[in-house]
Amino acid sequence: MIKDSDFIKNSEVPGPTKEEIRCILLCKSEVSNGDVVVDIGCGTGGLTVEFAKKAKKVYAIDLNPVATQTTQENVSKHQVEDKVEVILADGLETLDELDDFDVLIIGGSSGKLPQIIKKGYKKLKKNGKILVTSILLETATEAIYTFKELSLKPEVVNIMISKGTPSSRGTIMFSNNPITIVSTKKF
Amino acid sequence: MIKDSDFIKNSEVPGPTKEEIRCILLCKSEVSNGDVVVDIGCGTGGLTVEFAKKAKKVYAIDLNPVATQTTQENVSKHQVEDKVEVILADGLETLDELDDFDVLIIGGSSGKLPQIIKKGYKKLKKNGKILVTSILLETATEAIYTFKELSLKPEVVNIMISKGTPSSRGTIMFSNNPITIVSTKKF
Amino acid sequence: MIKDSDFIKNSEVPGPTKEEIRCILLCKSEVSNGDVVVDIGCGTGGLTVEFAKKAKKVYAIDLNPVATQTTQENVSKHQVEDKVEVILADGLETLDELDDFDVLIIGGSSGKLPQIIKKGYKKLKKNGKILVTSILLETATEAIYTFKELSLKPEVVNIMISKGTPSSRGTIMFSNNPITIVSTKKF
Amino acid sequence: MIKDSDFIKNSEVPGPTKEEIRCILLCKSEVSNGDVVVDIGCGTGGLTVEFAKKAKKVYAIDLNPVATQTTQENVSKHQVEDKVEVILADGLETLDELDDFDVLIIGGSSGKLPQIIKKGYKKLKKNGKILVTSILLETATEAIYTFKELSLKPEVVNIMISKGTPSSRGTIMFSNNPITIVSTKKF
Numbered sequence: 125m126i127k128d129s130d131f132i133k134n135s136e137v138p139g140p141t142k143e144e145i146r147c148i149l150l151c152k153s154e155v156s157n158g159d160v161v162v163d164i165g166c167g168t169g170g171l172t173v174e175f176a177k178k179a180k181k182v183y184a185i186d187l188n189p190v191a192t193q194t195t196q197e198n199v200s201k202h203q204v205e206d207k208v209e210v211i212l213a214d215g216l217e218t219l220d221e222l223d224d225f226d227v228l229i230i231g232g233s234s235g236k237l238p239q240i241i242k243k244g245y246k247k248l249k250k251n252g253k254i255l256v257t258s259i260l261l262e263t264a265t266e267a268i269y270t271f272k273e274l275s276l277k278p279e280v281v282n283i284m285i286s287k288g289t290p291s292s293r294g295t296i297m298f299s300n301n302p303i304t305i306v307s308t309k310k311f
Numbered sequence: 312m313i314k315d316s317d318f319i320k321n322s323e324v325p326g327p328t329k330e331e332i333r334c335i336l337l338c339k340s341e342v343s344n345g346d347v348v349v350d351i352g353c354g355t356g357g358l359t360v361e362f363a364k365k366a367k368k369v370y371a372i373d374l375n376p377v378a379t380q381t382t383q384e385n386v387s388k389h390q391v392e393d394k395v396e397v398i399l400a401d402g403l404e405t406l407d408e409l410d411d412f413d414v415l416i417i418g419g420s421s422g423k424l425p426q427i428i429k430k431g432y433k434k435l436k437k438n439g440k441i442l443v444t445s446i447l448l449e450t451a452t453e454a455i456y457t458f459k460e461l462s463l464k465p466e467v468v469n470i471m472i473s474k475g476t477p478s479s480r481g482t483i484m485f486s487n488n489p490i491t492i493v494s495t496k497k498f
Numbered sequence: 499m500i501k502d503s504d505f506i507k508n509s510e511v512p513g514p515t516k517e518e519i520r521c522i523l524l525c526k527s528e529v530s531n532g533d534v535v536v537d538i539g540c541g542t543g544g545l546t547v548e549f550a551k552k553a554k555k556v557y558a559i560d561l562n563p564v565a566t567q568t569t570q571e572n573v574s575k576h577q578v579e580d581k582v583e584v585i586l587a588d589g590l591e592t593l594d595e596l597d598d599f600d601v602l603i604i605g606g607s608s609g610k611l612p613q614i615i616k617k618g619y620k621k622l623k624k625n626g627k628i629l630v631t632s633i634l635l636e637t638a639t640e641a642i643y644t645f646k647e648l649s650l651k652p653e654v655v656n657i658m659i660s661k662g663t664p665s666s667r668g669t670i671m672f673s674n675n676p677i678t679i680v681s682t683k684k685f
Numbered sequence: 686m687i688k689d690s691d692f693i694k695n696s697e698v699p700g701p702t703k704e705e706i707r708c709i710l711l712c713k714s715e716v717s718n719g720d721v722v723v724d725i726g727c728g729t730g731g732l733t734v735e736f737a738k739k740a741k742k743v744y745a746i747d748l749n750p751v752a753t754q755t756t757q758e759n760v761s762k763h764q765v766e767d768k769v770e771v772i773l774a775d776g777l778e779t780l781d782e783l784d785d786f787d788v789l790i791i792g793g794s795s796g797k798l799p800q801i802i803k804k805g806y807k808k809l810k811k812n813g814k815i816l817v818t819s820i821l822l823e824t825a826t827e828a829i830y831t832f833k834e835l836s837l838k839p840e841v842v843n844i845m846i847s848k849g850t851p852s853s854r855g856t857i858m859f860s861n862n863p864i865t866i867v868s869t870k871k872f
Contacts, residue, residue, distance in 0.1 A: 125712045144709050144842065151686045151708035260481035261654070261678075265639040268851055280635070280849040280856050281705065282676070284471055284658065286489050288841040290829055294447035295841050299486035302473050302656070304635075312525045331522050331655065338499045338521035448841070448865075452826040455664055467662040467669050467822070468518065469863070471845065475654040477642055482654050489843070491822075634855035658845055660863050668821035673860035676847050 131170055132201060134194045140170025141231070141257065144285050145303050152279075152307055153227045153253050155179050160225040164215035164240060165232020169195030175227070176204035183225075185211045185218050187234055219243045230256045230267075237263060238270040245274060248310045255307040267306040278308040318357055319388060321381045327357025328418070328444065331472050332490050339466075339494055340414045340440050342366050347412040351402035351427060352419020356382030362414070363391035370412075372398045372405050374421055406430045417443045417454075424450060425457040432461060435497045442494040454493040465495040505544055506575060508568045514544025515605070515631065518659050519677050526653075526681055527601045527627050529553050534599040538589035538614060539606020543569030549601070550578035557599075559585045559592050561608055593617045604630045604641075611637060612644040619648060622684045629681040641680040652682040692731055693762060695755045701731025702792070702818065705846050706864050713840075713868055714788045714814050716740050721786040725776035725801060726793020730756030736788070737765035744786075746772045746779050748795055780804045791817045791828075798824060799831040806835060809871045816868040828867040839869040 125147055131140040141149070149171060155161060159179040163172045166184035172195055176182045184199070186192050192212040199208045211218055216236045220243075228244040230237065237256070244254055256267040264280065271278040282304045288295035312334060318327040328336070336358060342348060346366040353359045353371035359382055363369045371386070373379050379399040386395045398405055403423045407430075415431040417424065424443070431441055443454040451467065458465040469491045475482035499521060505514040515523070523545060529535060533553040540546045540558035546569055550556045558573070560566050566586040573582045585592055590610045594617075602618040604611065611630070618628055630641040638654065645652040656678045662669035686708055692701040702710070710732060716722060720740040727733045727745035733756055737743045745760070747753050753773040760769045772779055777797045781804075789805040791798065798817070805815055817828040825841065832839040845863045849856035 125715075143712070144844065147708045147712035148705050150712075151704070154686075259483055261475060261484065261635070261642065262481035262639050265636050265856075268635065268856055272851060277851060280851070280858070282847040282849075282858060283705065284473075284486065284845040286471070286486075286843040288448060288843075290833060290838055290841070294449035295826075295829055296446050297448065297489050297841070297843060299471065299488050301486050302484050312528075330525070331657065334521045334525035335518050338517070338524075341499075448822070448829065449826050452669075452823050455669055455822065459664060464664060467664070467671070469660040469662075469671060470518065471658040473656040475656075477646060477651055477654070482639075482642055484654070484656060633857055635849060635858065636855035658847070658860065660845070660860075662822060668823035670820055671822065671863050673845065673847075673862050675860050676858050 126173065126202065131168055132194060132197045133168060134190055137167050137188065137191045137194050139168030142285065142300050145257070145283060146170060146174045148283065149229065149255055149257065149305065150174060150178065152305065153255060155227050159227055160223070161227040161229065162222060162225050162244070163229045163231070165230060166195045166210070167191050167231060169198035171229055171231065172208055173198050173202045173204055175229070176207040179227070180207065182208045183211060183222060184208055185213055185215045186232065187214055216240050216243060219247060222247065224249050226252045228252070228254045230254070237266050241267065241270045242274065245310060250310055252310045253307060255305060258304045258306065259301060264304040264306055271306065271308055276308045278306045281305045313360065313389065318355055319381060319384045320355060321377055324354050324375065324378045324381050326355030329472065329487050332444070332470060333357060333361045335470065336416065336442055336444065336492065337361060337365060339492065340442060342414050346414055347410070348414040348416065349409060349412050349431070350416045350418070352417060353382045353397070354378050354418060356385035358416055358418065359395055360385050360389045360391055362416070363394040366394065366414070369395045370398060370409060371395055372400060372402050373419065374401055403427050403430060406434060409434065411436050413439045415439070415441045417441070424453050428454065428457045429461065432497060437497055439497045440494060442492060445491045445493065446488060451491040451493055458493065458495055463495045465493045468492045500547065500576065505542055506568060506571045507542060508564055511541050511562065511565045511568050513542030516659065516674050519631070519657060520544060520548045522657065523603065523629055523631065523679065524548060524552060526679065527629060529601050533601055535601040535603065536596060536599050536618070537603045537605070539604060540569045540584070541565050541605060543572035545603055545605065546582055547572050547576045547578055549603070550581040553601070554581065556582045557585060557596060558582055559587060559589045560606065561588055590614050590617060593621060596621065598623050600626045602626070602628045604628070611640050615641065615644045616648065619684060624684055626684045627681060629679060632678045632680065633675060638678040638680055645680065645682055650682045652680045655679045687734065687763065692729055693755060693758045694729060695751055698728050698749065698752045698755050700729030703846065703861050706818070706844060707731060707735045709844065710790065710816055710818065710866065711735060711739060713866065714816060716788050720788055722788040722790065723783060723786050724790045724792070726791060727756045727771070728752050728792060730759035732790055732792065733769055734759050734763045734765055736790070737768040740788070741768065743769045744772060744783060745769055746774055746776045747793065748775055777801050777804060780808060783808065785810050787813045789813070789815045791815070798827050802828065802831045803835065806871060811871055813871045814868060816866060819865045819867065820862060825865040825867055832867065832869055837869045839867045842866045
């Protein structure tokens with residue numbers, strides 16, 4: 125995995141999604157090298173880059189031009205330009221223009237999470253995965269409610285990571301903020 | 312409880328111990344208004360002030376003059392001067408000069424944790440409590456080993472707190488760093 | 499504090515609220531010995547008993563007769579009968595029959611959390627506290643939404659506790675399930 | 686990833702290592718399909734099976750015959766027999782008999798963690814990884830001390846996972862016990 129510090133950052137954009145969370149999302153997505161991935165709310169591009177390394181194609185979408193620019197910079201830095209299309213646009217609207225895909229990651233939704241989940245689920249291929257990452261309590265429950273409306277039983281995982289680096293005094297543990305992943309598979 | 316933001320802070324001194332951790336330490340100490348408390352490694356003075364509000368007397372000890380000064384400022388701000396003696400000294404040596412006490416809190420030990428625990432335990436009154444707070448992995452295990460040497464079975468509690476403030480977008484959770492409390496009672 | 503194992507338990511009733519969580523709730527409530535406390539969804543009675551030790555009066559309410567019976571048993575065991583009235587009833591309805599109170603704890607709401615918060619907030623005395631404890635993700639966000647409707651900014655605290663007991667091999671840490679406390683003060 | 690529930694379990698053997706932890710370990714190991722992996726203290730075989738799917742060869746070692754048997758059953762169930770050799774033996778001694786390897790996972794050490802790390806580090810290929818997983822506080826610090834003796838700066842990561850399944854009432858979160866991963870790379 126790419127170290128957190130190996131991503132170009134911009135203080136106006138959240139992220140990158142931390143290494144361990146990227147690991148877990150890659151695992152849960154079951155992404156493979158023929159897959160098309162859509163990353164809505166790509167932010168710094170941490171997930172975009174990691175998924176690009178495993179998938180056939182990643183569409184990285186964000187409403188914020190600083191985010192798409194930062195993502196593009198990370199895509200270049202990590203040499204996955206040929207697999208990534210960065211799109212400065214509304215995630216919900218962009219879904220209409222995309223062909224069916226295998227993995228949908230939702231890290232930002234500009235208040236349209238239920239609609240993105242519903243439209244995204246329709247366009248997801250069979251056995252495809254939707255993964256919602258949330259740092260807001262409300263996003264996690266909104267995702268759960270929406271999946272329930274679709275008669276789906278999402279998996280809900282909350283992850284708290286603390287990291288320490290040994291110093292002369294000992295190993296101080298510093299916490300990352302908790303993340304909740306709400307995900308499901310299309311049957 | 313006093314809010315974290317109501318303590319005077321100094322960037323050279325760790326702390327104050329966060330509100331929820333102060334709550335748990337007060338509870339576990341079973342401190343009451345006739346008790347004498349020793350706070351070794353008092354840092355910002357968060358625990359000193361809280362214990363002073365419940366106890367008869369608190370000896371707040373730190374090797375770092377910036378810490379003792381910050382503690383003194385917080386003692387004044389929170390109006391517990393008559394109950395607190397702030398001592399700029401080595402914790403281990405100071406234990407010799409103190410009469411027996413009811414509660415010993417160890418938040419810093421300058422590498423002498425086993426000796427402080429052993430001497431402290433001797434000077435602790437019957438039914439008194441020792442509480443070691445650690446942000447270092449090594450401190451927690453060192454405390455456990457030392458208590459075992461004394462044939463004591465400490466309670467070990469690791470606490471991870473995340474806090475959120477509602478905003479227009481929702482409630483983002485921010486994590487405090489984990490703390491481990493290793494404590495025991497003298498029988 | 500009372501140890502978790504010192505409460506009478508019944509497998510049909512959740513709880514008792516764990517020791518450290520009881521500590522934090524007592525702290526945040528700022529309960530004092532003249533206070534009247536209402537505990538809706540009292541379950542095993544852990545909070546009822548702890549608050550009874552600090553307050554003037556506790557009304558412990560639960561819809562489940564096994565819960566009120568278990569609470570009554572713990573009230574007797576911990577000798578706070580003279581301060582506690584256990585009420586087998588719907589929490590929302592019971593609020594109408596109670597005089598104003600200083601602390602409202604909501605640990606269960608039978609799907610009526612917004613109504614209980616709204617009615618409870620009205621009947622809360624000035625400077626009184628409402629504390630919602632939630633083990634469900636949805637309860638925390640529902641409490642936050644309701645407080646926002648009332649133009650209140652709740653404090654949101656998520657707590658994860660792990661506990662270890664030293665054995666010959668070392669100290670294995672066992673996690674309690676996370677609890678979120680959503681609370682506010684009446685101004 | 687394989688679901689936790691898809692491993693054959695035996696009540697006498699700890700594990701399987703939970704799905705999210707397996708994800709993180711696979712990531713951090715940077716295992717690839719030419720790699721040889723040694724799994725000391727294989728337990729239920731969860732890591733053995735996952736690494737076997739990505740590596741050329743896995744040596745799964747445990748002192749406990751119930752563990753090696755359970756691992757063998759999981760190896761068969763998940764059809765990685767051709768890549769796995771299960772060895773009922775002491776991990777430290779077995780290291781002598783193995784050729785150099787790319788990844789060393791230590792999940793159990795029968796009290797010989799420092800020796801296993803030291804001998805294992807010697808036999809690790811350049812750029813290889815050692816990963817120690819610990820559920821005991823003491824194991825994590827012992828690993829850190831040993832890596833420091835070897836003039837290595839390990840990465841230390843503590844992981845707390847809670848999982849919820851939506852029910853009619855809402856999503857109750859249940860915590861897994863915390864795991865600390867102490868790891869380093871050979872330069």
